Every structure is written in C-alpha cells, then in structure tokens.
Amino acid sequence: MMRAPSFAYRAPRSVAEVVEILAGEGPQARLLAGGTDLVPNLKRRQQVPVTLVALRRVEALKEVTSGGGFLTLGAGLTLSQVVGHRDLSPGQRALEVAASKVATPHIRNMGTIGGNLCLDTRCNYYNQNYEWRQAIDFCKKAPGPEGTAKTEVTTGICWVAPSSPRCWAVSSTDTAPALVALGAEVTLVSTQGERRIPLSELYFDDGMAYLTKRPDELLTAVHVPILGEGWKSTYWKLRRRGSFDFPVLSVAAAIKFGPQGVVLEARMTLGAVQSYPVSVPTDALLGQPLSDEVIATFAAAASRPARPLDNTDYNLSWRKKVCTAYIAGALKELRGDSPEQLGVLARTAARLPVLS
Numbered sequence: 001m002m003r004a005p006s007f008a009y010r011a012p013r014s015v016a017e018v019v020e021i022l023a024g025e026g027p028q029a030r031l032l033a034g035g036t037d038l039v040p041n042l043k044r045r046q047q048v049p050v051t052l053v054a055l056r057r058v059e060a061l062k063e064v065t066s067g068g069g070f071l072t073l074g075a076g077l078t079l080s081q082v083v084g085h086r087d088l089s090p091g092q093r094a095l096e097v098a099a100s101k102v103a104t105p106h107i108r109n110m111g112t113i114g115g116n117l118c119l120d121t122r123c124n125y126y127n128q129n130y131e132w133r134q135a136i137d138f139c140k141k142a143p144g145p146e147g148t149a150k151t152e153v154t155t156g157i158c159w160v161a162p163s164s165p166r167c168w169a170v171s172s173t174d175t176a177p178a179l180v181a182l183g184a185e186v187t188l189v190s191t192q193g194e195r196r197i198p199l200s201e202l203y204f205d206d207g208m209a210y211l212t213k214r215p216d217e218l219l220t221a222v223h224v225p226i227l228g229e230g231w232k233s234t235y236w237k238l239r240r241r242g243s244f245d246f247p248v249l250s251v252a253a254a255i256k257f258g259p260q261g262v263v264l265e266a267r268m269t270l271g272a273v274q275s276y277p278v279s280v281p282t283d284a285l286l287g288q289p290l291s292d293e294v295i296a297t298f299a300a301a302a303s304r305p306a307r308p309l310d311n312t313d314y315n316l317s318w319r320k321k322v323c324t325a326y327i328a329g330a331l332k333e334l335r336g337d338s339p340e341q342l343g344v345l346a347r348t349a350a351r352l353p354v355l356s
C-alpha cells in the first residue's frame with residue numbers, strides 16, 4: 001500500500017484565512033480541494049508539502065452568481081455540480097461536455113473546477129510510483145530522494161527530450177481548454193489583494209512551472225461569459241478508455257453564427273498537445289459558412305501547433321493525425337451535422353456521457 005507522507009493539516013473556513021495561511025507557510029503549503037489529483041501525487045512522492053490547506057469548509061468557494069455578462073462559478077464547486085447546472089447557457093455547452101468527461105462519476109463528485117484548472121501536468125515518466133521513478137534516476141520534474149522538497153531538485157534529465165533544458169509534461173485538464181475557448185476569466189486572491197485575469201494567462205508553457213499563479217494565491221472563481229444568440233460550443237476528447245482516462249488530445253471550439261451559417265466569431269483551443277492549452281488562430285473561418293472545403297483547409301492548418309510528444313498514451317504521429325480529424329469533426333458538429341454524418345469515432349468523442 002502506498003502511504004502519504006506526514007503533513008500538517010489546516011482546515012480554514014474563509015478565503016481570508018486561507019490566504020493568511022498561504023502567506024505564512026510559503027511554497028511548502030499546498031491547497032487541497034477534492035484531493036483526487038493531489039492525494040495520489042502525495043503517495044507517489046511527486047509532491048511533498050509540509051502543510052495541506054483544505055478548502056472543503058470554505059463555503060464562499062461554492063457559490064454561483066451571474067452579472068456583467070458572466071456566470072461566476074466558485075472554484076470549490078465539484079465537477080458534478082458544474083455538469084447540468086441550471087444556470088449554464090447553451091453557448092457554454094463546451095464546459096459542460098468537458099466537465100462531464102473528466103475521469104469517473106466518483107471522481108467528478110469529489111474533484112472541483114478549481115482543482116481541475118490547477119491540475120498538475122502529466123508525463124509517462126512522471127506519473128509513476130516512487131520506486132519506478134527511482135529506477136530511472138527520476139527526472140527534472142519529479143522529486144529526488146524521499147522527503148526532498150521538489151524545489152530542491154533543479155537538475156536532472158528529461159527522458160522525453162534528453163538534450164532539452166525544460167520539462168515537456170502535458171497539460172491534461174479537460175475544463176481548461178473548454179473555458180479558454182469560451183473566453184473565461186479567473187480571480188486570484190492573496191493577502192496582497194485580488195486580481196482577475198483571462199484564464200489563458202493562468203498557464204505557462206513549461207511542464208514544471210505550468211501556472212503563472214503565485215504559490216500564495218488562491219483561485220477563488222471562474223467567470224464564464226454568457227454567450228448569447230448565435231453562439232454554439234463543443235468539446236472533443238481523445239482517450240483510450242471512454243469513461244475514465246485523462247485526455248491525450250482535446251479540441252474545444254466556440255463559434256458565433258450569423259444568417260445563412262456565416263461565422264461571425266470563432267475561438268478554438270487544443271488540450272493535451274503541449275504544456276498549456278493552445279489557442280489557434282481562427283481568422284480563416286470568419287465571414288463565410290463552414291463548407292467542407294473551409295473546414296478541411298482550416299483543420300490542416302490549425303493542427304500545426306499541436307506538437308504531441310512521446311510521453312502520453314498512443315502513438316504520437318497517429319495523435320497528430322487525429323488532431324486534424326477532431327478539429328474538423330468539432331466544426332462539423334457546430335455547423336449542425338448529425339451524429340450519423342459525424343461517424344462512430346466522432347460520436348464517441350463529443351457525446352455527453354450518461355450522468356449518474
């Protein structure tokens with residue numbers, strides 16, 4: 001049995017208390033939301049915090065409000081609470097599909113939207129138990145000798161790209177690409193005050209330092225634009241087991257259609273192809289309906305920034321090809337193609353699972 005290392009446990013009841021603790025403890029403290037990612041990581045000694053700051057008792061993180069053109073979701077809402085929330089509008093469907101495709105119903109009942117947005121990056125050489133990683137002499141991202149804080153390990157090899165100075169672990173959150181495509185923003189709070197930034201700016205292209213958030217900051221809320229008439233959005237996810245696994249590729253798309261299906265606005269974000277959710281330029285879609293030809297040309301170009309590496313599931317050149325197919329499929333779904341027209345693979349990718 002894998003056991004978690006010992007740690008001090010704090011369970012504050014307010015945002016003010018949380019940020020006071022974070023300011024006092026420094027980077028050795030870590031926030032614990034649902035714990036569905038953090039607890040396994042502790043057991044594998046990928047993270048060895050001195051103090052865990054539990055967020056479950058902070059009621060302010062579970063609120064849902066709307067105003068100023070945004071639906072605001074508290075970071076402590078579980079993914080199950082987000083899926084099917086009565087205040088979600090049809091234009092925000094990408095979020096609902098993405099949240100519904102995270103892991104399993106049990107994990108969605110525990111895991112929070114805030115935890116999902118701050119999810120650790122993943123790599124085949126990192127998401128292993130301590131002994132496995134010890135056998136390969138660890139890597140840049142993973143801790144060294146047991147009990148050593150991650151921050152002390154600054155050297156080491158990257159087994160994916162041995163000559164690389166950086167870590168290429170993959171952004172594997174489902175809701176981040178969907179929310180970036182929807183134009184979401186997040187609020188970060190610390191003892192120094194509060195700041196609200198576009199969600200896209202929360203991420204950094206580095207498998208180790210993958211968040212721009214400071215360790216003393218708490219993500220309190222995500223603000224999702226209420227997309228009105230003409231907007232449609234979707235989320236396609238590739239994974240081996242359709243009811244369990246992390247994404248190894250995802251495509252989130254949001255489009256505003258005008259008369260005759262002309263594209264007025266468009267946003268697309270790719271997930272699990274780099275260390276951050278990658279937004280692709282969409283100018284080539286604007287001012288015209290989504291014909292087969294427009295979609296094929298766009299999909300070929302838009303999949304170029306996807307640089308899958310050999311550190312997740314599936315063959316990487318195949319994943320690259322699927323990226324083009326998924327971009328095309330997501331656009332065809334948004335223009336109104338039927339599930340039969342989209343085909344079996346596509347139906348599996350975009351379908352909302354049966355929720356329990």
Ligand SMILES: Cc1cc2nc3c(=O)[nH]c(=O)nc-3n(C[C@H](O)[C@H](O)[C@H](O)COP(=O)(O)OP(=O)(O)OC[C@H]3O[C@@H](n4cnc5c(N)ncnc54)[C@H](O)[C@@H]3O)c2cc1C
Nearest residue numbers: 033034035036037038103111112114115116118174219246
């Ligand atoms: C078997 C399995 C399958 C999974 N499949 C998927 C999947 O398909 N897709 C997917 O996206 N995820 C998946 N996950 C990962 C995880 O369950 C989800 O991402 C979940 O949403 C994480 O939320 P949490 O509340 O449990 O986060 P936690 O584990 O509590 O925290 C995760 C990280 O976020 C930080 N954090 C949490 N809340 C905040 C906050 N409010 N402010 C700042 N930092 C914060 C924590 O300190 C920690 O670093 C899977 C996990 C397991 C075990």
Ligand code: SF4
Nearest residue numbers: 123139158159167168
């Ligand atoms: S990409 Fe390289 S450094 Fe990063 S987790 Fe994988 S092996 Fe380690």
